[in-house]
Amino acid sequence: MAGHSKFKNIMHRKGAQDKKRSAMFSKLSREITVAAKMGMADPDMNPRLRLAINAAKAQSMPKDNIQRAIDKASANEGDDYEEVRYEGYGPAGVAIIVEALTDNRNRTATNVRTAFSKNGGNLGASGSVAHGFERLGLIVYPAQGNEVVADADRVLEAALEAGAQDMQSGAEEHEIWTAAEDLHEVANALERTLGEAEAVKLAWKPSLTVDVDEASAQTLFKLVDALDDDDDVQTVWGNYEVSDAVLERLGE
Template structure:
């Protein structure tokens, strides 16, 4: 399981899901606004906006919030956002990629650097970590939408490259499973649309950084790494944090306690 998925599960076990959900809605709204500003307010003519709206619906974001974010992107006084990727290393030598959208480059860089330095990590140069990851499209559906064979068949037909089932924690903190479909990043909109025509609204459809290999961490290094992940996730400018760490279920239970 990739580091960001492990992190999401730990967040649930620690009871931070309400805070994480508020952060998620804020991130989804920002992405809708940016997509609307860059490509126009019509999802049918704007693939990025179409994916952003689909993600928001998959996370049960209210319709009014979605429409407000789209309109904000068309306003003359909307902030100019810069999309920036930061790369660095955490405890245990794990690689971390931070994707941010900010209206202030200096503030974002300063806050990300501080989060790394205060939590056992260090910010690296562009390219120092990303070579250990593959940028791919990732689509997620609840396992309840269909069995593995049906999902695999539909995903291959749609042009996906890989399909797995992953253990997750649902919004109530209970164990659950999800279908996770991977495809080439340039095929995300097409594959996502094809699968949603069969299985309904996806839980999410995003471009992610998928680690090529995982690095196992435990003990104090794992605890410090989780503090670093939490510090990065809590930054307003940060949208996504990806890492290549692996933590055992037993260790996850310790960290969540």
């Protein structure tokens, strides 16, 4: 898929996220607060908090916002959120995993179910699609930038030395995959070699992908947007592939 990142294709379209920066910061803040509440407020001692902070930094979230989210947890302020995962199918049989942080399971479930039903999808039972994905660590570096990251061979060498499992390079990004339990160690090693990553996170990687035509892609993207617009939804993952030609026609 020359010119288009498979990661952005499978996860969500970053351009849509960029237009909703305030909402995105709110979701990032929620994850930071939850992570800090569940563990220690020190990212060096709390891997989940470190991941959340890295994700916030990758989206240029101001340091003051990050610190406020941590302070809220330290003061035991704010609502108590729980993690919920929803699974279902979108147009063309695309498998979708939705991860949410919610203080009201009924509200979130209703909103997610409505988004699926209004946009050519069906919400399934827990475990209905997760078997087609693998839970892995994902580290993303831009393919354009400094001399090191611009050289795919050098990035691959660094990834292998750091203990990564696999790497996929495109025109826009290098996607480095690790075992979930190795994510922090590999990310730290790569940061010393390549600099700060664009993203470091736990991800759902599909075992097989579905090629989606233009008509189905249009409806699928409406579904992804509807889910992403929900304040409780943190991430949306799918096993779809959309060709560059279709993306261009749809203006993506």
